[in-house]
Amino acid sequence: xxxxxxxxxxxxxxxxxxxxxxxxxxxxxxxxxxxxxxxxxxxxxxxxxxxxxxxxxxxxxxxxxxxxxxxxxxxxxxxxxxxxxxxxxxxxxxxxxxxxxxxxxxxxxxxxxxxxxxxxxxxxxxxxxxxxxxxxxxxxxxxxxxxxxxxxxxxxxxxxxxxxxxxxxxxxxxxxxxxxxxxxxxxxxxxxxxxxxxxxxxxxxxxxxxxxxxxxxxxxxxxxx
Amino acid sequence: xxxxxxxxxxxxxxxxxxxxxxxxxxxxxxxxxxxxxxxxxxxxxxxxxxxxxxxxxxxxxxxxxxxxxxxxxxxxxxxxxxxxxxxxxxxxxxxxxxxxxxxxxxxxxxxxxxxxxxxxxxxxxxxxxxxxxxxxxxxxxxxxxxxxxxxxxxxxxxxxxxxxxxxxxxxxxxxxxxxxxxxxxxxxxxxxxxxxxxxxxxxxxxxxxxxxxxxxxxxxxxxxxxxxxxxxxxxxxxxxxxxxxxxxxxxxxxxxxxxxxxxxxxxxxxxxxxxxxxxxxxxxxxxxxxxxxxxxxxxxxxxxxxxxxxxxxxxxxxxxxxxxxxxxxxxxxxxxxxxxxxxxxxxxxxxxxxxxxxxxxxxxxxxxxxxxxxxxxxxxxxxxxxxxxxxxxxxxxxxxxxxxxxxxxxxxxxxxxxxxxxxxxxxxxxxxxxxxxxxxxxxxxxxxxxxxxxxxxxxxxxxxxxxxxxxxxxxxxxxxxxxxxxxxxxxxxxxxxxxxxxxxxxxxxxxxxxxxxxxxxxxxxxxxxxxxxxxxxxxxxxxxx
Numbered sequence: 001x002x003x004x005x006x007x008x009x010x011x012x013x014x015x016x017x018x019x020x021x022x023x024x025x026x027x028x029x030x031x032x033x034x035x036x037x038x039x040x041x042x043x044x045x046x047x048x049x050x051x052x053x054x055x056x057x058x059x060x061x062x063x064x065x066x067x068x069x070x071x072x073x074x075x076x077x078x079x080x081x082x083x084x085x086x087x088x089x090x091x092x093x094x095x096x097x098x099x100x101x102x103x104x105x106x107x108x109x110x111x112x113x114x115x116x117x118x119x120x121x122x123x124x125x126x127x128x129x130x131x132x133x134x135x136x137x138x139x140x141x142x143x144x145x146x147x148x149x150x151x152x153x154x155x156x157x158x159x160x161x162x163x164x165x166x167x168x169x170x171x172x173x174x175x176x177x178x179x180x181x182x183x184x185x186x187x188x189x190x191x192x193x194x195x196x197x198x199x200x201x202x203x204x205x206x207x208x209x210x211x212x213x214x215x216x217x218x219x220x221x222x223x224x225x
Numbered sequence: 226x227x228x229x230x231x232x233x234x235x236x237x238x239x240x241x242x243x244x245x246x247x248x249x250x251x252x253x254x255x256x257x258x259x260x261x262x263x264x265x266x267x268x269x270x271x272x273x274x275x276x277x278x279x280x281x282x283x284x285x286x287x288x289x290x291x292x293x294x295x296x297x298x299x300x301x302x303x304x305x306x307x308x309x310x311x312x313x314x315x316x317x318x319x320x321x322x323x324x325x326x327x328x329x330x331x332x333x334x335x336x337x338x339x340x341x342x343x344x345x346x347x348x349x350x351x352x353x354x355x356x357x358x359x360x361x362x363x364x365x366x367x368x369x370x371x372x373x374x375x376x377x378x379x380x381x382x383x384x385x386x387x388x389x390x391x392x393x394x395x396x397x398x399x400x401x402x403x404x405x406x407x408x409x410x411x412x413x414x415x416x417x418x419x420x421x422x423x424x425x426x427x428x429x430x431x432x433x434x435x436x437x438x439x440x441x442x443x444x445x446x447x448x449x450x451x452x453x454x455x456x457x458x459x460x461x462x463x464x465x466x467x468x469x470x471x472x473x474x475x476x477x478x479x480x481x482x483x484x485x486x487x488x489x490x491x492x493x494x495x496x497x498x499x500x501x502x503x504x505x506x507x508x509x510x511x512x513x514x515x516x517x518x519x520x521x522x523x524x525x526x527x528x529x530x531x532x533x534x535x536x537x538x539x540x541x542x543x544x545x546x547x548x549x550x551x552x553x554x555x556x557x558x559x560x561x562x563x564x565x566x567x568x569x570x571x572x573x574x575x576x577x578x579x580x581x582x583x584x585x586x587x588x589x590x591x592x593x594x595x596x597x598x599x600x601x602x603x604x605x606x607x608x609x610x611x612x613x614x615x616x617x618x619x620x621x622x623x624x625x626x627x628x629x630x631x632x633x634x635x636x637x638x639x640x641x642x643x644x645x646x647x648x649x650x651x652x653x654x655x656x657x658x659x660x661x662x663x664x665x666x667x668x669x670x671x672x673x674x675x676x677x678x679x680x681x682x683x684x685x686x687x688x689x690x691x692x693x694x695x696x697x698x699x700x701x702x703x704x705x706x707x708x709x710x711x712x713x714x715x716x717x718x719x720x721x722x723x724x725x726x727x728x729x730x731x732x733x734x735x736x737x738x739x740x741x742x743x744x745x746x747x748x749x750x751x752x753x754x755x756x757x758x759x760x761x762x763x764x765x766x767x768x769x770x
Contacts, residue, residue, distance in 0.1 A: 161596055172587045189546065194379060195379065216388055
């Protein structure tokens with residue numbers, strides 16, 4: 001027999017229930033540094049806990065994994081604001097994503113990695129991961145700039161575009177990357193103040209310097225009655 | 226809504242829900258991070274929504290198929306949960322305008338409703354006051370103002386787009402969403418996390434389990450049975466409804482529930498499916514269907530999504546929070562009634578424009594295609610370039626009116642049953658030139674808005690893709706299929722959404738709709754349901770049913 005529904009519904013929510021919901025939220029973000037350390041300690045998110053050894057590979061061989069790790073960090077290295085792509089869990093993201101999507105994208109990436117090793121062996125007698133930093137950069141410079149690449153390399157320019165998108169997307173959707181941009185949302189905002197004045201002035205300035213022929217300054221009152 | 230009005234009036238109401246119980250306070254995933262979900266929260270299976278979206282169900286429900294006529298592309302989104310799609314919808318709450326109730330009288334296309342805007346206005350008032358809708362009085366032609374809470378201030382990028390629209394003489398006004406910007410009837414105000422699609426743990430937006438059901442349950446007059454798949458309306462020898470037959474999903478056994486009055490609000494296609502599956506000696510063509518109107522004139526909203534602009538003036542701005550409410554703070558209501566009335570446009574009905582972007586929550590595809598803007602590269606320059614690009618993109622969508630046509634309808638598929646033994650629906654659907662040319666106009670308008678703001682169109686759709694017009698059902702605004710009318714020979718329901726053929730049967734979802742304006746249907750469903758429910762109370766008191 002179907003159970004009768006007599007459970008509680010959201011409309012009956014009381015203040016202490018609200019606090020229970022909100023206490024699950026990380027503390028309001030303070031830009032960079034301190035927040036990063038605090039979040040990693042308290043958030044317990046899957047991304048923070050993940051290391052290469054904990055993650056079970058689904059698509060990449062051990063060698064491909066190492067190659068992706070090196071490539072990821074060449075594409076998105078560590079800097080003063082955030083760590084590198086591999087430190088943010090990007091190799092695991094890509095491996096999982098290729099397993100999830102399969103198809104053309106998976107072939108593209110595996111094929112590109114195969115080609116990369118092939119070219120490095122022909123030119124430097126080593127796989128990509130075993131090349132020197134200078135050799136690696138020489139190889140990437142060949143395929144990283146669509147406007148400058150030779151026509152014969154077009155397939156591998158395309159491969160590197162796909163790879164770059166995966167690393168960039170994987171990094172900036174990670175906990176680390178979200179804070180790097182920074183994305184300042186997904187939190188409780190008791191009062192919505194609208195657009196900060198300094199941002200509005202920056203847009204206005206940009207409109208002038210880029211000669212767009214629009215101004216934010218006039219006529220804002222007409223939107224509100 | 227019917228449960229709310231009827232229980233308040235003292236009626237004993239049994240509500241049968243095909244899905245399970247849903248408690249927004251407990252089940253909402255707002256404030257979760259996409260990186261906490263599989264595949265960075267990219268997708269919830271069976272939907273085109275993210276992992277944490279509140280929908281339970283989707284385009285395909287295991288065990289509950291639907292079929293298509295050859296050549297039809299119809300996509301049917303069903304949410305099997307208490308409150309259905311009200312748990313995760315976009316909260317866009319626009320009144321139909323006076324033109325929308327009399328489109329045939331205006332331009333000779335489609336059909337007129339048997340009621341006018343003035344008939345429904347008091348119920349729009351009541352619905353808005355109950356659920357809480359923000360907006361501003363703007364006196365726009367055919368976009369009536371309502372009983373509004375204060376609207377939230379525009380986001381930074383919204384100011385830019387608004388200025389562009391003003392230069393093009395396109396109205397860009399505060400949107401109207403059922404999200405409360407101040408405490409309302411005991412519900413706390415919105416906290417601007419922009420996660421309405423995940424349902425709101427604080428009930429700060431409208432969904433029926435948080436706004437309508439608690440007061441209904443508080444009367445003591447409402448029983449809710451979940452996991453009850455209704456298969457048909459039962460009728461007696463006099464042709465009146467006596468109740469419904471449903472399958473208990475746990476036991477797979479039939480249960481019959483008796484009632485003096487039956488109200489169907491299963492979502493329009495399911496409601497019509499029920500009617501068509503409820504044949505009897507007195508109703509040989511299905512219930513409420515002596516006119517043959519049941520299943521006919523299926524409509525969805527015309528959508529043109531995915532035109533994206535890149536705006537150099539939005540690059541490298543001081544970091545700020547662009548979240549706000551779960552939807553646009555500004556929108557563009559249709560502005561070309563005059564031109565259409567004078568036949569100066571090649572399509573007869575209009576659309577409104579929605580837009581969004583800026584510094585949104587980063588997802589899997591974040592900053593994809595960066596080589597187009599940064600020239601390629603890798604390393605420190607790429608990382609810095611990405612930071613500058615973030616927030617500089619805005620996407621545009623149109624939501625417009627479809628004119629009902631004879632080739633768009635649903636019927637019962639005589640060869641297929643679902644896992645509950647209930648014959649399934651078979652869909653027929655097509656767009657006409659009116660809809661396709663409307664989508665073209667939208668693409669052209671998006672381009673103008675983007676370029677006037679100094680932007681570049683980086684993604685859109687052209688003629689060969691039919692201007693990227695949405696697929697049937699894709700906008701999830703399906704209405705019609707048991708339309709109301711002033712004559713029983715051409716409609717299923719009278720002007721009070723009461724079945725001509727069965728006077729104790731009423732419909733309070735979108736099945737009665739005669740047209741599908743360029744306004745999202747939910748607010749009109751609520752207002753119409755309120756009016757219908759008051760009529761039920763009135764008729765019961767007068768012993769007319």
